[in-house]
Amino acid sequence: MPLNLLKSAGAQGDYIVTGQWGDKAAIECNKYGKANVAANTKASKYTQIPPESEWKLSPDSVYVHYTDNETVNGVEFRTVPDAKGKLLVSDMSSNFCSRPIDWEKHACVYAGAQKNVGPAGNCVVMVREDLLGSALPVCPTAMDWKVMGDAGSMYNTPACYPIYVMGLMLKYMKEQGGIEHFEKLAEQRSTMLYDCITSSGGFYKCPVDASCRSRVNCPFVIKDDDADLTKKFLAGAEVEGLTALAGHRSVGGCRASLYNALPLEGVARLCAYMKRFQAAQS
DSSP, X not given: OHHHHSOSTTOEEEEEEOSHXXXXXXXXXXXXXXXXXXXXXXXXXXXXXXXXXXXXXXXXXXXXXXXXXXXXXXXXXXXXXXXXXXXXXXXXXXXXXXXXXXXXXXXXXXXXXXXXXXXXXXXEEEEOGGGTTOOOTTSOGGGOHHHHHHTTXXXXXXXXXXXXXXXXXXXXXXXXXXXXXXHXXXXXXXXXXHHHHHTTTTSEEOOSOGGGBOSSEEEEEETTTOHHHXXXXXXXXXXXXXXXXXXXXXXXXXXXXXXXXXXXXXXXXXXXXXXXXXXXXX
């Protein structure tokens, strides 16, 4: 992304860092230009999004970059940031196709397909046409957006099988009612799980501020992050057929990822198990 948007070596982009992927994006920018970290919530362990009035945007920056949903930390933007007239760029890898995108406000949106629309191997990039053709001289040809666009995304042989599976998923999504349907499901799934957590009397807790809790990645801890109890919980969940609930290795605890392919019944089963597990500990 910086290779295609900075336009000149040493140019600057603003980065709103609310999790590990935002941090990684800023590091990449520094390889080709300068990342101005306008906001960084690492001190709070990435559990909040500071108000825009506290962001330190630079007047010299070409664009403002934000990660719409942080998979590891479970933080999601509720509203579209104000880029103050600069290009707005978003990494929407983990909540892509779970709600509409405001195209009037975004200059570029990119997303790995592997969360909501297909297997790993594809990256979707949507960019305004007037921004094509300004790649830095050091930009590899296959990463030049104009080259890829002119070639119909086939400058080189693409990942055919992931594209095929992604096509099947997109057809299924259209049949189910499109983005509107999956936005509703995302709200239902996350509301069900967060209600279960908040009604547990503190047995389960979500560390993320309620104003920015993700609809698709829901981290939680058990009994103030009791390691033995967490291990027991995860083992019991496996027996129930509830898998991949361990939190990311960098943060621990538990995390439920509620992507588009997950039926509402799956969350209901998880909540029922959580309530039984809690009752068994008393």
